[in-house]
Amino acid sequence: MARRGQSRTGTRRTAPRSQRRVKDGDVIGVLARTVREVEAAAQRGRVTPSVRTKFQAVALLLREERARVREDATGSESSRTEQLKRLDGVATILATTAVQDAGLLALLAEDAVTSDAARTLRLELLKDAGIEPPAEEAPAPEPVAAAPAATERRVVPQSVVSRQLANPFLAPDFSAAPQRVSRPRRLAGWELLDPLLSSFERAGAGDAACMPLPTPSWLPVPKGLELMPHQAQLVAAAAAGHRTFLLADEPGLGKTAQALLAAEAADAYPLLVVVPSVVKTNWAREAGLWTPHRPATVVQGDGETIDGFADIVVVNYEVLDRHAGWIGDFGFRGMVVDEAHFIKNKSSQRSRNVLELAERLRSRTVRPLLMALTGTPLINDIDDFRAIWQFLGWVDDSKPLGELVDALEDTGLTPADPGFYPAARRCVVDMGIVRRRKVDVAADIPARRIADLPVELDGAAGRSIRAAEQELARRMVTRYETVLANRSSDDAVEGIDADLVRQVARWELKEATTATAGENVFGMMRRIGRAKAGLAADYAAQLARSAGKVVFFAKHVDVLDAAEETFTRQGVRFSSIRGDQTPTVRQKNIDAFVGDPDVAVAVCSLVAAGVGINLQVASNLVLAELSWTDAEQTQAIDRSHRIGQTEPVTAWRIIAAQTIDARIAELIDSKAGLAARALDGSDEEVQSSADVQLEALVALLTDALASR
Known part of the structure; x- marks a missing residue:
């Protein structure tokens, strides 16, 4: 969160407080009134963008006022104590309100971006308290474009350079360009984006939450695997030519497999997959399972180990910024964004990166496959849809686009007509919203299942664990070789002696259960x-x-x-x-x-x-x-x-x-x-359980001996 009087670039703009204070106003009273408004809205479950703006403005001004009171040497100690007590009361309401809503809590983070609206409202609150800030504190206009120097350093992995040299001409693909017919726009003068969002707030219990999906016929499923019926329906839609999906199935319904096979059905390769770091290893594993003939690579750190010739590139949000340059020129024909609610804040860097890459993808490839995967498309309010819809190309900052506009025109209705809202919602859903709950497809899935989620242990902890595992294996190998060297030639066994491996593992397990120090399997x-x-x-x-x-x-x-x-x-x-x-x-x-x-x-x-x-x-x-x-x-x-x-x-x-x-x-x-x-x-x-421990050591020793 930006400090008082500090721009995003860090330049100090605040005048000395003796110059700031033109009148003596009750800032605390204004803060108390405003924070109560925020609290009431949160309790009603109506945390709109304007409420978030109020919340952030109060947080900014509260921090500043607390610092001012503590620094003020003109008043009495009892007066300062009373003012700080009142400020603590405001802070308590602010904190308890933030806990109720993840979006508000994020605004208290140190790296939260202070919006122009919050800075403007902060000045208005000061004026309400009878304080006129100096002219230099007026909100400065944002630069037209972010300076490249403000972003994280950009890298181009050597493997990607090799691919670019091997494919110097990545021509845009316009082979499937639809022929759009110019037609009169009946809705040209209407504001449509807000009514579209409102149509979801007005939805009734019986309104559809899922686009019509075709009956599956042929599907690109590897031999030995089988899709559940609800999964097969989405893949069939991609095979039939649908290219944009907001896949909002509940967790546990196999969104990863659906996305990978939809890309296969649409021939959307190379495919970019943007994910949270915790699931990127799982995506690579699932790709190997569902699309085994499509090489997949995971971008770690600066990307030194990636395969630049892979068909599927998996990258996590945290490093996307440094790789955005080469990714934009890679020639992707499909893009999947997992946990797409991560991009709901359009002012965040990761949201800007994702939206920019999607726009570049659309500029190079006609009708690319774009999929937003999330079990939570809405976290705070209906406005959370905006970034996801924009990623999919359904809207821009101010209006619906392309096929969505055509569908709205075809309704024959305007926002002034009573039937517009359910019809408009249906138009958006038909663009590609797919939502199924576990209870809806209970017949498709087992009543109890275990899903493994592999994760990479990065950093010092991961290196330490791998080093300890290698040391444990070396210790057992040394013991194995010592016993082997002391044997007579009559006891020689070709290859790895499985009986001796098991005996060494037993010795190691026995020592591990009695040792109080040293590295062992339990530690x-x-x-x-x-x-x-x-x-x-x-x-x-x-x-x-x-x-x-x-x-x-x-x-x-x-x-x-x-x-x-x-x-x-x-x-x-x-x-x-x-x-x-x-x-x-x-x-x-x-x-x-x-x-x-x-x-x-x-x-x-x-x-x-x-x-x-x-x-x-x-x-x-x-x-x-x-x-x-x-x-x-x-x-x-x-x-x-x-x-x-x-x-x-x-x-x-x-x-x-x-x-x-x-x-x-x-x-x-x-x-x-x-x-x-x-x-x-x-x-x-x-x-x-001792058998599992023993077998784990046996496997570790066997692998170490086999790799010599």
């Missing part, structure tokens, strides 16, 4: 859990905003603590259910999660909350850490998947890619199948 899993905590909590917060209540499970206290810090920072209310609580406190927290609609997440100990409680108010769970047994994992999932649950339950397992975490997840799943067979009457023995 490594705990470190992996800590490294995943922030990513897992961030994903849980996204789920809570898009799908309702979420249960978050972890094993270790420090992982639970880290998750709760993330929720607090993001303004997500939660209940904590742990083993060290008294029965009274525990039940109070359970009741808060179940009964209070504002408590979005239950942060649960995998052991303490894995049994004996009912949390069926949530149908989504996040497993931030892996258990050593499928039984413990199943017990946790069954807190929601139980009698009284009306929706299919999805458990999202957060897996640290390229670590022992991924191997353990595979082992747990294999033991789950074994346990099921045993319960069904098999003679096979059900294995314990």
